[in-house]
Amino acid sequence: MSDAGQMKRDSGKAPVFPSSFERSVGFLLNKAGQLLTAQFEKELAPYGLGARNYGVLKYIDVNGSDSQQRIGESLRIDRSTMVTLIDELEEAGYVARVRDQHDRRRYAVTLTAYGKRKLRSGLALLEEKVTDRFLADVSAEDRARFEGTLVALVTKAGYALPDRGNRAEAVDE
Numbered sequence: 459m460s461d462a463g464q465m466k467r468d469s470g471k472a473p474v475f476p477s478s479f480e481r482s483v484g485f486l487l488n489k490a491g492q493l494l495t496a497q498f499e500k501e502l503a504p505y506g507l508g509a510r511n512y513g514v515l516k517y518i519d520v521n522g523s524d525s526q527q528r529i530g531e532s533l534r535i536d537r538s539t540m541v542t543l544i545d546e547l548e549e550a551g552y553v554a555r556v557r558d559q560h561d562r563r564r565y566a567v568t569l570t571a572y573g574k575r576k577l578r579s580g581l582a583l584l585e586e587k588v589t590d591r592f593l594a595d596v597s598a599e600d601r602a603r604f605e606g607t608l609v610a611l612v613t614k615a616g617y618a619l620p621d622r623g624n625r626a627e628a629v630d631e
Contacts, residue, residue, distance in 0.1 A: 494588065497588050498512075498584070498585065498588045501587070501588055502581075502584065505576065506550045507550075507552075507581075510539075511543055511546060511547055511552075512581075512585070513533060514529060514533065514547060514553075515547065515552055515569065515573060515577060517529055517533055518553065518567060518569050518573075519569060523568035523569075524567060525564050525565070526540055526541070526555075526567050527540075547567075551572045551573070552570060552573035552576065553567050553570060553573055554568055
């Protein structure tokens with residue numbers, strides 16, 4: 459059952475938003491993101507991960523080892539949150555902080571063998587599973603159009619997507 463369905467069942471009725479919200483792209487994207495993230499986090503919980511932890515792991519997997527600061531800037535995660543996320547990932551054995559080969563004063567965050575193994579096992583399928591379940595009532599044509607629109611918005615903001623043959627990298631604004 460979706461989180462929206464859970465809310466409806468628990469309270470007896472779904473929350474009613476102002477009618478103007480049905481045309482509010484920001485509100486709807488944010489609400490859909492919240493619902494999808496909540497479902498994804500339920501699936502990630504047995505791995506000791508949250509959605510942001512997973513995003514950091516995937517970023518490192520695609521881009522390779524990098525400084526904690528650079529990863530945070532690229533993913534738009536503030537410094538204090540980034541420290542916590544990396545601490546959690548390191549404690550769980552997914553990543554390690556190692557001296558940066560190019561600047562011995564800095565540390566690079568790198569995936570451990572355990573982190574790589576987990577990303578390439580069932581963990582890698584969770585995101586697809588949750589997304590497929592979340593979009594189950596959307597036609598394949600509408601889903602492709604929706605995904606294309608999201609890709610256009612993200613790439614216009616300066617991000618490259620790895621499945622398009624590019625390294626994921628934020629462009630400085």
